[in-house]
Amino acid sequence: MIWTVLLLCYTLILLFVILSNRKRTKREPPLDKGVIPWLGHALEFGKDAAKFLAQMKEKHGDIFTVRVAGRYVTVLLDPNSYDAVLQNSASLDFSRYAKVLMERIFLLRLPQYDPVTERAAMNQHFHGENLTYLNATMQRNLQTLLTSDILQNRMDWKQDGLFRLCYSLLFRAGYLTLFGAGQNSSPDTVYDEFRRFDGLLTKMARTTLKPEEKREAQLVRERLWNFLTFMGPDQREGPSPWLQSYLKRLQEEGVDRDTQRRALLMQLWATQGNTGPATFWLLGYLLTFPEAMEAVKREFEGLMPAEGASEEAFLENLQNTPVFDSALSEALRLTAAPFITREVLVNTTLHMADGQEYDLRQGDRVCLFPYLSPQMDPEIHQEPEKFKYDRFLNTDGTERKDFFKGGRKMKYYTMPWGAGKNVCVGRHFAISGIKQFLFMVLTRLDLELCDPDSEMPVADASRYGFGMLQPAGDLQIRYRLKDPS
Ligand code: HEM
Ligand SMILES: *[C@@H]1O[C@H](CO)[C@@H](O)[C@H](O)[C@H]1NC(C)=O
Ligand SMILES: *[C@@H]1O[C@H](CO)[C@@H](O)[C@H](O)[C@H]1NC(C)=O
Ligand SMILES: *[C@@H]1O[C@H](CO)[C@@H](O)[C@H](O)[C@H]1NC(C)=O
Numbered sequence: 445m446i447w448t449v450l451l452l453c454y455t456l457i458l459l460f461v462i463l464s465n466r467k468r469t470k471r472e473p474p475l476d477k478g479v480i481p482w483l484g485h486a487l488e489f490g491k492d493a494a495k496f497l498a499q500m501k502e503k504h505g506d507i508f509t510v511r512v513a514g515r516y517v518t519v520l521l522d523p524n525s526y527d528a529v530l531q532n533s534a535s536l537d538f539s540r541y542a543k544v545l546m547e548r549i550f551l552l553r554l555p556q557y558d559p560v561t562e563r564a565a566m567n568q569h570f571h572g573e574n575l576t577y578l579n580a581t582m583q584r585n586l587q588t589l590l591t592s593d594i595l596q597n598r599m600d601w602k603q604d605g606l607f608r609l610c611y612s613l614l615f616r617a618g619y620l621t622l623f624g625a626g627q628n629s630s631p632d633t634v635y636d637e638f639r640r641f642d643g644l645l646t647k648m649a650r651t652t653l654k655p656e657e658k659r660e661a662q663l664v665r666e667r668l669w670n671f672l673t674f675m676g677p678d679q680r681e682g683p684s685p686w687l688q689s690y691l692k693r694l695q696e697e698g699v700d701r702d703t704q705r706r707a708l709l710m711q712l713w714a715t716q717g718n719t720g721p722a723t724f725w726l727l728g729y730l731l732t733f734p735e736a737m738e739a740v741k742r743e744f745e746g747l748m749p750a751e752g753a754s755e756e757a758f759l760e761n762l763q764n765t766p767v768f769d770s771a772l773s774e775a776l777r778l779t780a781a782p783f784i785t786r787e788v789l790v791n792t793t794l795h796m797a798d799g800q801e802y803d804l805r806q807g808d809r810v811c812l813f814p815y816l817s818p819q820m821d822p823e824i825h826q827e828p829e830k831f832k833y834d835r836f837l838n839t840d841g842t843e844r845k846d847f848f849k850g851g852r853k854m855k856y857y858t859m860p861w862g863a864g865k866n867v868c869v870g871r872h873f874a875i876s877g878i879k880q881f882l883f884m885v886l887t888r889l890d891l892e893l894c895d896p897d898s899e900m901p902v903a904d905a906s907r908y909g910f911g912m913l914q915p916a917g918d919l920q921i922r923y924r925l926k927d928p929s
Contacts, residue, residue: 466516471793471803473518474504477511484511490650492905494781497521497813506817507794507802516808523818523856524797524849529786529810530864536786536810538866549648550713551665552706556697559866565693566869569686578621578684579759579876585617586880594889594925603894605918606728611639611720614881618716623708624683629671637671640664641709642717646906669705672712687711719874721912722860723881726775728900728919729831731893736771736833743767744883762879766843770836772878773858778831780860781815783909797852814859815908823849824857891923 468475478484488496489512497519500508506522520529529536539559546552568574590613594602615638616631626634641664647653653661674683674691682688690711694704730737743765749758787809794802794810804810820828824847825835836858838844847857861868868874885891901917 466511468509469803471801472805473507473509473802475509475516476500476504482511482514484513486513486650490646490652490906493783493813493908494815494905497816501816507796509808516805518802518804518808518810520794520810520812521817522797523814523821523824523854523859524852525794526812526814526856526863528794528796529812530784530866532792533865535788535790535792536804537789538786540787541785541809545649546710548651549645550706550710552703552710554694554699554703554707563866563869565689566686569684569689570870570873574685575872575876576759578686578873579880580756581684582617582621582873582877583759583880585620586613586877586884589613589616589620590884590888594923599924599927601922601924603920603922606731606921607721607724607915607918609921609923610724610727610881611635614720614723614877615716617881618719618877619712622684622687622715623672623712624687626671626674628673634668634671637664637667638712638716641668642713645713645717646910649910665709668709668712669702672705672708673701674708715870718912719877721914722772722776722779722874723878724915725779725900725913726772726878727882727885728915729775729778729833730771731891731919731921732898732900733831733833736831739767739833740771740882741886744886747883748887762876762883765879766837766841767833768879768882769843769875771833772875773836773860774831774833776860777819777825777835777858778829779903779913780819780911781813781903781908781913782860782862782911784812784814784859784862784866786810813909814856818847818849818854818857818859821849824854885923888926889923890926891921894920894922 466475466477476485478488480487485496489510500510500519501521506525507518507520509516509518511517520526539557542559543553543557546554546557570578593613612632612635615635619631619634625631640660644653644657644661644664647657648661683691687708691704691708694707699707730740747761747765749761788804788806791806792804794804796802818824822828836844845857847854856863861871898919901915901919903913904916907913
């Protein structure tokens with residue numbers, strides 16, 4: 445008996461050693477497995493990926509491989525070499541990891557899912573005249589919501605958290621614009637459930653939910669699925685043309701109703717999960733940097749529509765806003781922190797900008813983290829931790845595009861929208877919504893910090909890698925309708 449047990453233990457240990465005993469070859473990036481078997485660096489990664497990766501960069505340089513929960517992830521932090529990953533979609537695949545996340549977060553499996561077709565279909569709807577139409581709907585929805593939120597007690601100061609205010613307004617307006625006024629739920633209810641879901645998202649993606657959180661996640665998902673059950677085209681204010689054609693395509697592919705609802709929740713997150721938080725950071729920085737606020741207000745005042753001007757004329761006016769654009773780019777530089785992840789399909793060689801070559805192993809993942817570089821790289825952006833609203837402006841007021849590292853002009857000096865073939869499809873729509881919201885808030889409301897000395901809250905460190913960061917606290921503000929006189 446004792447021998448059997450010992451033999452079993454011995455075999456397990458041997459197996460473990462063989463499985464985890466990966467050796468670095470000379471042509472591979474530095475390998476850092478961490479001290480914990482199998483898990484490797486998973487804990488540090490999940491707690492604060494930015495801090496962990498900055499330490500690894502310090503230790504190993506711009507490229508290294510870490511073990512994270514049994515997987516080997518090669519992290520590349522040299523923006524001049526990003527194209528070697530972004531342009532090699534034949535060997536470095538976008539969709540596999542996307543599918544893993546779809547299953548973990550949304551319990552969604554779409555057998556015919558093809559990101560290239562998905563992307564092309566979506567692009568049509570978020571460009572050109574179709575986008576102009578969406579812009580106008582978004583504008584109307586924002587206006588209605590803002591007015592109804594405030595009219596309840598017209599001239600009195602109303603107090604709120606800025607994050608809550610921004611996220612809830614942009615979410616509800618975006619939801620109405622793209623998903624329509626659902627029949628069995630109000631946008632407020634959907635927002636409340638969505639926030640619960642959003643709070644559990646990083647743990648779902650990392651599969652680190654505790655048992656009671658698992659139950660909550662399932663309940664929240666079910667409630668959201670129910671809200672997103674569409675009754676079809678007879679709905680009063682139906683879903684946007686984009687969503688209608690998306691649903692039609694799923695039906696044509698023979699996707700069952702249950703899976704359709706799951707796919708809709710994924711789309712809800714993809715289209716509404718980042719814009720609200722981005723708006724919070726921008727408006728928060730403007731409130732805590734009066735000089736920046738003045739500059740943006742001055743620009744907006746020059747764009748006020750004339751008495752009786754049409755909506756088209758007004759939206760037309762909003763197109764040329766270099767100061768706003770720079771302030772937004774700067775806010776996003778500081779708070780957009782997605783991982784750009786690809787799976788290595790076949791053994792491949794990565795050619796770095798400095799001439800070095802590294803082998804990548806089939807089955808590993810490659811991960812870019814533009815937040816560390818270019819965005820927070822002190823060689824590219826002086827005092828990178830500071831908000832400077834005019835960082836992306838030339839002295840003549842045009843957009844600044846020349847940034848340098850090691851004497852080289854950068855192609856990628858900030859990457860909030862990703863880059864290459866998978867760059868964010870919705871970026872123009874997102875920018876447009878943020879601009880409309882900010883314009884409305886700044887021109888029609890008195891809005892101020894409750895405590896004029898308050899500072900921006902720090903970011904919730906567990907969200908590095910998942911798109912826009914969210915604050916670990918909130919910024920208390922009060923607002924009221926401007927005195928029309
Ligand atoms: C401030 C707001 C937003 C930010 C910071 C943002 C950021 C990003 C990033 C970084 C990616 C690239 C992921 C990668 O390469 O792996 C991405 C992809 C995507 N975004 Fe956004 N996004 C925002 C808003 C939106 C909105 C409003 C929509 C829809 C209307 C949208 C739709 C998409 C879609 C569909 C993709 C996938 C593209 C593909 O499959 O190739 N995003 N977004
Ligand atoms: C707008 O969307 C429709 C599909 O609803 C598409 O046929 C058309 O080509 C799109 N327009 C543009 C300018 O992309
Ligand atoms: C609206 O859509 C157009 C595309 O026709 C885009 O160029 C513009 O910047 C968008 N935003 C606003 C506020 O008009
Ligand atoms: C890929 O590279 C690894 C490590 O160098 C090697 O062990 C493996 O056999 C290679 N696989 C293929 C399919 O060439």
